[in-house]
Amino acid sequence: MCHSxxxxxxxxxxxxxxxxxxGCMACVLACSYxxxxxxxxTLGAICVYRDLKEGTIEVSISSLCNKCPEHDIPLCMQxxxxxxxxxxxxxxxx
Amino acid sequence: xLVTEGRIARVNLTTLSxxxxxxLKYSDLIGGxxxxxxxxxxxxxxNSHPLDPENILVFSTSPLTGTxxxxxxxxxxxxKNVATGGISFSNAxxxxxxxxxxxxxxxxxxxxxxPYPVYLFIHEGxxxxxxxxxxxxxxxxxxxxxxxxxxxxxxxxxxxxxxxGENLVTMxxxxxxxxxxxxxxxxxxxxxxxxxxxxxxxGNRMMExxxxxxxxxxxxxxxxxxDGSRTIHLFRKYGLLGTSGAGGIDGSVPQSVRNMxxxxxxxxxxxKMKEIIFKENYETLRLANFSCPVNCxxxxxxxxxxxxxxxxxxxxxxxxxxxxxxxxVDNRELILKMNETSNRFGxxxxxxxxxxxxxxxxxxxGLVNRNETEGRILRWGDGVEIMSLMKDxxxxxxxxxxxxxxxxxxxxxxxxRGTGRYAMHVKGAGMCEQGVRSFKGWALGIMTSTRGGGHxxxxxxxxxxxxxxxxxxxxxxxxTAGDPLAxxxxxxxxxxxxxxxxxTDTLGLCTSTTYWIDCALLGPDDFAMLLNAATxxxxxxxxxxxxxxxxxxIEKSFNTLHANFSRADDMPPYKLISIPxxxxxxxxxxxxxxxxxxxxxxxxxxxxxDIETGWQTDVCLYGLGLSDVAKKLEKVQRLIKVRPKHVx
Numbered sequence: 223m224c225h226s227x228x229x230x231x232x233x234x235x236x237x238x239x240x241x242x243x244x245g246c247m248a249c250v251l252a253c254s255y256x257x258x259x260x261x262x263x264t265l266g267a268i269c270v271y272r273d274l275k276e277g278t279i280e281v282s283i284s285s286l287c288n289k290c291p292e293h294d295i296p297l298c299m300q301x302x303x304x305x306x307x308x309x310x311x312x313x314x315x316x
Numbered sequence: 317x318l319v320t321e322g323r324i325a326r327v328n329l330t331t332l333s334x335x336x337x338x339x340l341k342y343s344d345l346i347g348g349x350x351x352x353x354x355x356x357x358x359x360x361x362x363n364s365h366p367l368d369p370e371n372i373l374v375f376s377t378s379p380l381t382g383t384x385x386x387x388x389x390x391x392x393x394x395x396k397n398v399a400t401g402g403i404s405f406s407n408a409x410x411x412x413x414x415x416x417x418x419x420x421x422x423x424x425x426x427x428x429x430x431p432y433p434v435y436l437f438i439h440e441g442x443x444x445x446x447x448x449x450x451x452x453x454x455x456x457x458x459x460x461x462x463x464x465x466x467x468x469x470x471x472x473x474x475x476x477x478x479x480x481g482e483n484l485v486t487m488x489x490x491x492x493x494x495x496x497x498x499x500x501x502x503x504x505x506x507x508x509x510x511x512x513x514x515x516x517x518x519g520n521r522m523m524e525x526x527x528x529x530x531x532x533x534x535x536x537x538x539x540x541x542x543d544g545s546r547t548i549h550l551f552r553k554y555g556l557l558g559t560s561g562a563g564g565i566d567g568s569v570p571q572s573v574r575n576m577x578x579x580x581x582x583x584x585x586x587x588k589m590k591e592i593i594f595k596e597n598y599e600t601l602r603l604a605n606f607s608c609p610v611n612c613x614x615x616x617x618x619x620x621x622x623x624x625x626x627x628x629x630x631x632x633x634x635x636x637x638x639x640x641x642x643x644x645v646d647n648r649e650l651i652l653k654m655n656e657t658s659n660r661f662g663x664x665x666x667x668x669x670x671x672x673x674x675x676x677x678x679x680x681x682g683l684v685n686r687n688e689t690e691g692r693i694l695r696w697g698d699g700v701e702i703m704s705l706m707k708d709x710x711x712x713x714x715x716x717x718x719x720x721x722x723x724x725x726x727x728x729x730x731x732x733r734g735t736g737r738y739a740m741h742v743k744g745a746g747m748c749e750q751g752v753r754s755f756k757g758w759a760l761g762i763m764t765s766t767r768g769g770g771h772x773x774x775x776x777x778x779x780x781x782x783x784x785x786x787x788x789x790x791x792x793x794x795x796t797a798g799d800p801l802a803x804x805x806x807x808x809x810x811x812x813x814x815x816x817x818x819x820t821d822t823l824g825l826c827t828s829t830t831y832w833i834d835c836a837l838l839g840p841d842d843f844a845m846l847l848n849a850a851t852x853x854x855x856x857x858x859x860x861x862x863x864x865x866x867x868x869x870i871e872k873s874f875n876t877l878h879a880n881f882s883r884a885d886d887m888p889p890y891k892l893i894s895i896p897x898x899x900x901x902x903x904x905x906x907x908x909x910x911x912x913x914x915x916x917x918x919x920x921x922x923x924x925x926d927i928e929t930g931w932q933t934d935v936c937l938y939g940l941g942l943s944d945v946a947k948k949l950e951k952v953q954r955l956i957k958v959r960p961k962h963v964x
Contacts, residue, residue: 244611246604247411248539251384255532260522261383263418272411274494275461277601277615277627297532301384301539303609304552304602 236289236296237310238281245272245279249298249307256290256297268298281306318524319379320851322422325443327436329510330369330428334443339422346847347378349405349821350867351423352394356403357874357945359427366396366502367484367509369429375416375475375515376423378824379851382414382523382606384535386542386838387826389414389606391475391492397501398486399667399723399745400768402875404501407821408475409605409613410493412517415473419519430511435463435476438517448513455479455660456491463516476514477504478662480710484508486723487667487746491659495613495629496605499664500745500767526852534849538829538838542609545834547781551612552602554591556633558612560750560780562589569780570751570902571641574696575673576740576891579754580900585646594631594648603629610828616652623649630655638669638748643676644696654703661710666770670739670746671724672705675716678728678735688731690716737890742769743881752892754902755779757797757806760915761813764886766871772827774814776806781834791835800902803911807918815864819843822863866940869923869932873945876931876954883930886916926956933958 253266267286272279290296299307322339345351352374364370373395380388391413397404416424420441433448450466451459456478464470473493480488481504488504489497507513525531542548550558563569563586570579571586598616605613618626630652639645639654658665678684679694686693692701708717719727724746728739740747745768752759761775771777778788779800788797794809796802813832820827823843830838840857847855875881888907896906917927924936933956937946949955 241601244602244604244608246606246608246611248384248607248609251607254522255384255528258522259528260524262520262522264520265522272603274603274615274629275627277603277617277629279601300536301609303539303542303604304611 233312234309235312236283236287236298237308238283239306239308240279240281242304242306243270243279243281244304244306245270246303248301248303252297252301253287257286317521318526318851319381319383322417323420323441324423324425325421325438326425326427327443327445328428329426329430329434329445329512332430332434332445334445343853346822346863347381347422348376348390348392348824349394349407349818350863351376351822352392352405353403353867353871353874355425356394356396357870360396360878362877364396366398366401366506369427369510371396371506371509373426373503373506373510373512374423375426377413377417378822380846381824382417383525383850384532384607385825385846385850386535386538387605387608387610387829388824389608390821390824390826391416391498392821392824393490393498393503395501395503395506396878397745397767398505399502399725400743400875401879402743402766402768402881403871403878404503404767405821405871406489406498406500406503406767407824408490408492408496408498409608409826410473410496411606412473412475412492413824414606415519416515416517417519417523418521419517420521421517424515426510426512429509433511433513435512435514435516437467438515439519441521451513452482453479456662457494457660459514460494463514467516469518472516472518474514474516476662477507478660478710480661480663481505481508482513483710483712483721485663485710485712485721486726487664487671489662489664491662495659497659497662497664499666500770504662525850527849531846531849534845538842538846539609541837542829545836547833548610548828551610551828554595555614555631556612557591557594557631557636559633561591561631561633561636562586568901570754570897570900572637572748572750572752573641574644575642575670575677575738576748576752577677577895579751579897579902581641582646585644588646589636589640589648597648598652605826608826610826612828618649618652621649623653626652626656628652628656628659634748635665637750638665641750642669642673642748643702645699645702646697647699650699654706657703657706661706663706663710666748667723667746668706668709669748670741671709671720671727672702673748674724674728674735674739675705675720677738678731681738683733683735684731688716690714692716740889740891743875743879743885745769747889751780752888753897753905753907755800756803756907756911756915757809759888759892759907760806760919761810763888764810764814764919766868766875773817774810776809776813777832778809783835787835791831791839801905803915804918806915807920808922810919811922814868815861816840818864818867819860822867823847862940865923866942869937869940869942870945872925872932873937873942873949877948877952881930883916883928886930888912926958929956931956935959
C-alpha cells in the first residue's frame with residue numbers, strides 16, 4: 223500500500239511485479255488520463271507488452287512518471303486490480 | 317476526439333471499395349449488439365442464404381470501448397446465422413475492439429464477396445484491403461503471427477478465421493487475440509464465404525470523454541465494487557472454473573454429461589478436474605481482457621507428458637464442459653490440447669461438442685453403424701478418435717467430417733432413423749449446456765435465445781447462486797428467482813435478463829461485472845451513468861432497458877421473417893423432457909412439458925407476444941415504436957393483431 227510519505231520521497235519510485243500483472247492496460251489508460259485527460263495507450267509513462275504465445279508480460283515505466291502529485295495514491299495504482307504496482311526504493315532498480 | 321465522434325467503415329468486398337459515415341448517425345442505438353442487430357435486420361434480404369454475399373458482417377464497439385469503464389473492451393459481431401437462418405450476435409474479449417477504435421473506426425460493416433482472399437488492415441481512420449494469398453489455409457494463430465510479421469508490427473491486434481471458417485463449417489467462429497472467440501452463429505463461416513481471412517487493427521487515437529472528472533470518479537467506484545464480490549474473487553483465483561467447472565467450488569453444480577444425457581458426472585472424473593488442480597499444475601499467469609478488473613482468464617503451460625510444451629490462454633468453463641464432461645474425457649492435458657486445436661481451427665466448442673457427442677451417442681445406441689462412421693468405433697472419452705473427428709470436421713474431410721461440419725441438427729436430418737431425437741440443439745444451433753434440467757429459468761433463457769441457444773442471451777444465473785426471495789423480489793420483482801425448481805416467475809425473469817443482456821452487449825461490457833454475476837455489481841442505472849458521463853447523452857436505466865426490449869424484438873422479428881420460427885422452436889429437445897437426472901441433489905429432475913408450456917406462456921405475456929403462436933403482436937411492436945418491423949411481419953401474416961381496429 224502506498225503512503226504519502228513514500229510518495230513524496232524522491233528516493234522512491236513506482237515499480238511493477240510483472241508476475242502479478244494481468245495485462246489489462248488499466249494503468250496505461252489511467253496514466254494517459256493523468257497527463258492528458260484522455261485515454262490512450264501511448265500518451266502515458268507506462269508501457270505494457272503482452273506476449274500471448276509465451277504467456278509473459280513486460281512493463282516499463284518511463285522517467286515521465288511524476289507519481290501523480292495531485293492524488294494521494296497514483297492513479298495507476300488505484301486502477302491496478304491485481305495490486306501489481308507498488309512503491310520501491312530507487313536503488314532497488316539498480 | 318470524443319468517444320462518439322468516430323466513423324463507420326462500410327467495406328464492399330465485391331467491388332473492393334470502402335466508404336465512411338459518422339458513427340453519430342446511429343447514436344440512438346449506441347453501438348455494439350443494438351447497432352449490429354439493427355443493421356442486419358434492415359440490410360440483409362429475407363431470401364438470402366447466410367453464406368451469400370448479401371449477408372453482412374458487423375464488427376461494432378461502443379462509446380465506452382477503449383476507456384477505463386470496467387470490462388469495456390468486448391467486440392460485438394453480428395450477421396445472419398449460418399446454423400439457424402435467423403439472427404446471430406456474438407462477442408469476444410481480448411484487446412481487438414479498443415484497438416479498432418484507437419485506429420479510428422468504431423464500426424465495420426462488411427458486405428459482398430472478394431474475388432480473392434483478402435484481409436483488412438485498419439489504421440489512422442482508414443480500412444485498407446490487402447491480399448491474403450499467403451494466409452489462406454493457415455490456422456488462426458499462424459494467421460495472426462504472419463500478419464504481424466508482414467506488417468512488421470507486433471502491437472496490432474487481429475480477428476481471424478482458421479480452416480473451419482474457410483471451409484464454411486457451420487460452427488466456425490472468429491478468433492481474437494488467439495484465444496478469444498466470437499463463437500456463435502457461424503460468423504467465421506460468413507467471414508470465409510466472403511474470402512475474408514482476417515481484420516487487423518492498430519492505432520493511436522486519443523479517446524476523450526465528455527465529462528472526464530466525473531467519468532474517472534465513477535470508474536474508480538466501479539473498480540472498487542469488484543473487490544467486494546465473492547464470485548469475482550473466485551474468478552481471479554481459479555478463472556471461470558472457480559464457479560461452475562467440475563461441479564463448482566463445492567461440487568454441487570450440475571454438469572453436462574455425455575451428450576447432455578445426465579447432469580452428474582462420475583465423481584472420480586470430476587475430482588480430476590477440480591479448479592485447484594488446473595491452477596497448481598498448469599497456471600503460469602493470470603490474464604485480463606482490456607480494462608478488466610476481473611482477470612478470469614489464466615495462462616496455462618503443460619510441462620510434461622504427450623502435450624508437453626503446450627502454452628495457451630485457457631480454460632473457460634464451457635470449453636471444459638464441451639471437451640470434458642460432454643464427451644466423457646477426463647484427461648486434463650487432452651482437454652487443453654482440444655482447447656488449443658479448436659482455437660487454431662476456429663470452431664465454437666459448444667456446437668462442436670454437440671455434434672461429436674451426438675455421433676458417439678447414436679453410434680453407441682446402434683442407430684449408426686461402422687460403415688457410416690467410415691470404420692471408426694466411436695466411444696465416450698476416446699480422445700484419439702475425437703481429435704481425429706475434430707480435424708475432419710474443420711477440413712470437411714471424408715464423408716463423415718463433411719456431414720458433421722453441417723452441425724448436429726442438419727447432420728441428424730440427413731442421417732434420419734430416429735437419430736434426431738438425440739440431437740441437442742436450439743433452433744438448429746448445437747447445444748452443450750450444464751444444469752438445463754435442474755435450473756428451469758436457466759433452461760428457458762437458453763431455449764428462447766434469439767441466436768439459438770447459449771446461456772448469455774437471457775438465461776439468468778440467479779438459481780445457481782441461490783438468490784434469496786427478498787433479493788429476487790427487490791431486483792427483478794420475481795421472488796422465485798433463486799429457486800431452481802420453480803417454473804413460476806421465470807418467464808418474467810428471463811425477459812428481464814434478455815433486455816439487460818442486449819444492453820450489456822451494446823455497451824461492449826463483460827457480463828462478469830454485472831447483475832448477471834452479482835447484484836452488488838453493475839445494473840442498468842450504473843450503465844446509464846457511465847454512458848452519460850462518457851458521451852454527454854441523457855439515458856436513464858429505464859431508457860436502456862427499453863432499448864433492450866426494442867432490439868430483442870427486432871431480433872425476434874428477424875427470426876420470424878428469415879427462419880419462420882414460432883412457439884415450437886422454443887421447446888426443449890427430447891432428452892431434456894424425457895430423461896431425468898440420475899442422482900445427486902437434482903435426482904429425477906427433467907423439464908415437465910406442461911410446466912414448461914405454462915412458463916413459456918408467462919414469458920410471451922411478459923414480452924406482449926402471442927401465446928398460441930409465439931409471434932409478436934401489433935400492441936407490442938407499435939408500442940415500442942417499431943411500426944416498420946410490424947409492417948414487414950404483417951406482409952407475411954406473422955403479425956398477431958390484438959388491438960382494436962380504430963387505433964392507428
